[in-house]
Amino acid sequence: MATEERDDGALSILRLQPHQEIEVEQEDQLPDEILRCRAQELSYSDFFWLFMHKNLPVIITDVSNNWECQQWTTTNTLDVNCNTGQPSLHRSINFDYLKTKIGNTPVPVADCNSAYFNSHTKLELNFHDYLDRWRSRIESETPEVNSNADTASRDNLYLKDWHLAAQMPGYSFYQVPKYFASDWLNEQLIDQGRDDYRFVYMGPKNSWTSYHSDVFGSFSWSTNIVGLKKWLIMPPGEELKLNDRLGNPPFSIDEEMLDKHKVRYYTINQGANEAVFVPSGWFHQVWNLTDTISVNHNWFNACNIAMVWQNLKSNLAAVWKEISDCQQMDNFEAHSQTMLRASFGINYLDFIELLEFIAARRLAEESAATKLLLFNRYTMNDFHVQYDLECLRKIIKTMTEDQTIRNSSLPLHSRCQQLLSQLEF
Numbered sequence: 337m338a339t340e341e342r343d344d345g346a347l348s349i350l351r352l353q354p355h356q357e358i359e360v361e362q363e364d365q366l367p368d369e370i371l372r373c374r375a376q377e378l379s380y381s382d383f384f385w386l387f388m389h390k391n392l393p394v395i396i397t398d399v400s401n402n403w404e405c406q407q408w409t410t411t412n413t414l415d416v417n418c419n420t421g422q423p424s425l426h427r428s429i430n431f432d433y434l435k436t437k438i439g440n441t442p443v444p445v446a447d448c449n450s451a452y453f454n455s456h457t458k459l460e461l462n463f464h465d466y467l468d469r470w471r472s473r474i475e476s477e478t479p480e481v482n483s484n485a486d487t488a489s490r491d492n493l494y495l496k497d498w499h500l501a502a503q504m505p506g507y508s509f510y511q512v513p514k515y516f517a518s519d520w521l522n523e524q525l526i527d528q529g530r531d532d533y534r535f536v537y538m539g540p541k542n543s544w545t546s547y548h549s550d551v552f553g554s555f556s557w558s559t560n561i562v563g564l565k566k567w568l569i570m571p572p573g574e575e576l577k578l579n580d581r582l583g584n585p586p587f588s589i590d591e592e593m594l595d596k597h598k599v600r601y602y603t604i605n606q607g608a609n610e611a612v613f614v615p616s617g618w619f620h621q622v623w624n625l626t627d628t629i630s631v632n633h634n635w636f637n638a639c640n641i642a643m644v645w646q647n648l649k650s651n652l653a654a655v656w657k658e659i660s661d662c663q664q665m666d667n668f669e670a671h672s673q674t675m676l677r678a679s680f681g682i683n684y685l686d687f688i689e690l691l692e693f694i695a696a697r698r699l700a701e702e703s704a705a706t707k708l709l710l711f712n713r714y715t716m717n718d719f720h721v722q723y724d725l726e727c728l729r730k731i732i733k734t735m736t737e738d739q740t741i742r743n744s745s746l747p748l749h750s751r752c753q754q755l756l757s758q759l760e761f
């Protein structure tokens with residue numbers, strides 16, 4: 337893997353090279369364990385073809401060493417490890433700094449001690465109050481102050497899915513690593529000032545995220561600023577072994593359950609400054625083993641757009657099944673698209689609009705002298721622009737041939753055809 341791009345805050349180019357298949361394709365491409373690569377040694381193009389395009393996970397180290405949010409943690413303090421007696425370096429949360437940088441704004445919180453349907457109960461707290469509760473929990477856990485309160489009765493509040501980047505656009509507390517910068521979803525949402533998929537997560541030791549796969553069948557990346565996360569993650573298809581007779585997934589998993597059902601899975605121990613790349617459709621559960629802060633995005637692009645389309649189609653089929661008794665209704669189609677948006681997050685028109693938006697930008701890029709900036713710092717090389725256009729052409733062609741789109745009374749087919757004619761020249 338060649339060293340090529342610098343990642344020191346300067347503008348850089350997403351240099352996608354044509355794919356060269358080095359090894360003979362194996363039937364089972366799954367690795368024995370998830371690879372760890374140093375950011376300095378992993379090129380954009382290698383990440384693109386070896387992991388993102390193959391839909392395989394990877395851990396990339398040293399991605400966030402220079403981020404401003406390093407200051408959300410205290411400088412290293414020297415601890416003596418009580419098991420080994422060895423000195424070890426330890427970083428903790430800089431509550432005072434966080435309060436000076438970020439106001440006492442309402443934040444979304446999950447109560448990890450309480451379940452509501454298939455996720456944790458949600459509440460809203462003011463940020464500073466959340467931090468105060470977290471700090472007092474830590475203080476109550478230190479050996480000197482040890483109250484005999486058992487762990488189960490303590491707060492276990494996880495601040496998650498917080499749109500901090502959208503909320504404070506002037507505060508550049510992190511930079512999107514180059515590997516994750518080809519992001520059609522956030523490219524559109526940020527440009528249009530809509531709710532995006534850029535998040536901050538902050539949670540005490542023992543907070544956790546229950547078993548799930550990500551929204552839309554998107555990719556996600558998650559970078560730890562401080563702390564340690566444990567992941568259990570499995571390739572697409574393995575999750576079926578865990579569903580009950582009605583096809584419902586479990587709320588929570590552990591190794592014993594996975595072994596019992598002969599599930600093929602991986603364990604990831606993610607440390608500070610490490611990014612986990614979560615491929616499309618890989619189910620996972622995540623635990624914060626220590627007090628942890630992470631930054632995370634969901635996204636899709638040329639590599640997984642076909643999977644998102646497949647998910648959109650199967651979610652529409654599920655909506656139809658649910659409201660099959662209303663089939664004779666006059667506006668059945670419009671109604672099912674409204675329900676699709678409510679359950680899945682986007683519907684067919686939203687999806688077509690997103691493809692139109694990206695196609696218009698790539699076509700303009702092809703002809704314009706000025707380069708388009710992704711996340712304020714990346715541009716694409718010509719091959720990348722061409723590759724995106726080629727994938728857009730393929731997916732739109734598939735959609736124009738889709739029976740639901742062809743038979744639609746909404747302007748779905750005409751929009752796809754028009755877009756296809758712009759892409760085929």
Ligand SMILES: O=C(O)CCC(=O)C(=O)O
Pocket residue numbers: 537544545550556557558565614620622623630632
């Ligand atoms: O860190 C967590 O608690 C959950 C992260 C996650 O599910 C993801 O990045 O896809």
Ligand SMILES: [Fe+2]
Pocket residue numbers: 548549550556614620
């Ligand atoms: Fe996830």
